[in-house]
Amino acid sequence: MSRHLLQIEGMYPPAIAEMLDLAESYVLLNRSGKTQRDLLRGRTLINLFFEDSTRTRTSFELAGKRLGADVINMSVASSSVNKGETLLDTAATLNAMHCDLLVIRHGESGAPALLAQKVDASVINAGDGTHEHPTQALLDALTIRRRKGRLEGLTIAICGDVLHSRVARSNIHLLTTLGSRVRVVGPPTLIPTEAARLGVEVFHDMREGLQGADIVMMLRLQKERMTRGLVPSAREFFRFYGLDAEKLAYAKPDALVMHPGPMNRGVEIASAVADDPVRSLIREQVEMGVAVRMAVLDILARRNRPNV
Numbered sequence: 001m002s003r004h005l006l007q008i009e010g011m012y013p014p015a016i017a018e019m020l021d022l023a024e025s026y027v028l029l030n031r032s033g034k035t036q037r038d039l040l041r042g043r044t045l046i047n048l049f050f051e052d053s054t055r056t057r058t059s060f061e062l063a064g065k066r067l068g069a070d071v072i073n074m075s076v077a078s079s080s081v082n083k084g085e086t087l088l089d090t091a092a093t094l095n096a097m098h099c100d101l102l103v104i105r106h107g108e109s110g111a112p113a114l115l116a117q118k119v120d121a122s123v124i125n126a127g128d129g130t131h132e133h134p135t136q137a138l139l140d141a142l143t144i145r146r147r148k149g150r151l152e153g154l155t156i157a158i159c160g161d162v163l164h165s166r167v168a169r170s171n172i173h174l175l176t177t178l179g180s181r182v183r184v185v186g187p188p189t190l191i192p193t194e195a196a197r198l199g200v201e202v203f204h205d206m207r208e209g210l211q212g213a214d215i216v217m218m219l220r221l222q223k224e225r226m227t228r229g230l231v232p233s234a235r236e237f238f239r240f241y242g243l244d245a246e247k248l249a250y251a252k253p254d255a256l257v258m259h260p261g262p263m264n265r266g267v268e269i270a271s272a273v274a275d276d277p278v279r280s281l282i283r284e285q286v287e288m289g290v291a292v293r294m295a296v297l298d299i300l301a302r303r304n305r306p307n308v
Ligand code: CP
Pocket: 052, 053, 054, 055, 056, 057, 127, 136, 260, 261, 262
């Protein structure tokens, strides 16, 4: 059992189920208004985000505090990284402070794995480049499992900018591992060439890709990672690949809509769909994020220092 959470790829179903089942209990605890402040008392969690974040950073902070950890949000913008300190020197510095849990988001794929080789803390990947975002996939799976009662046998369409999406990669690994049928839907320029190797079906037409889907998961168009023009314009993208009521009608009548956030309204998703109180799970995904991150911190802290 690893003391880190770096990626979903390679995780076995029982390890995923352990995290989802524990997260389920934290959903109930959070809804009851109670906390478990003793569990991580005396442990230190450092949030080290080299890329912007609202949901992930806040929910790791909340999760750590609800479990009693000392939580530090390191401001990279005002840190010695700006004076040229390398990632590994930064890690060595934090390691010397005896941090227990290090949550890192970085623009380079593989940065958390590199750090994990150098520090004593448990390292949690909060999103690295276009590689993986494991806690996002766990919270998405928990959201689906709670609403549909299962993951096995469901048809899940992941739509839009799959090429640049670490969320899509983590979700593809997790959902196929747990028996879902996964489709990716998007223009050829935004579907990675290795998609078929990942065990998913590829569609370039939304109506075909959404036909009979149980879950429609939309992705943000990541313009900041595009080094060349991969889509004609936001308006054109929305026309062919934006989720509106008309395209959603091709999915099952009880299909549910997800988006990891942040959303580009009117680009990959229409506001009427995103805010639909019956079909949209977007706010529920955020709630599940806190519970999943509590479960991950709980499990990794116990694995790293079992007797404390
Ligand atoms: N879904 C997600 O990772 O959101 P943030 O970028 O706000 O953390």
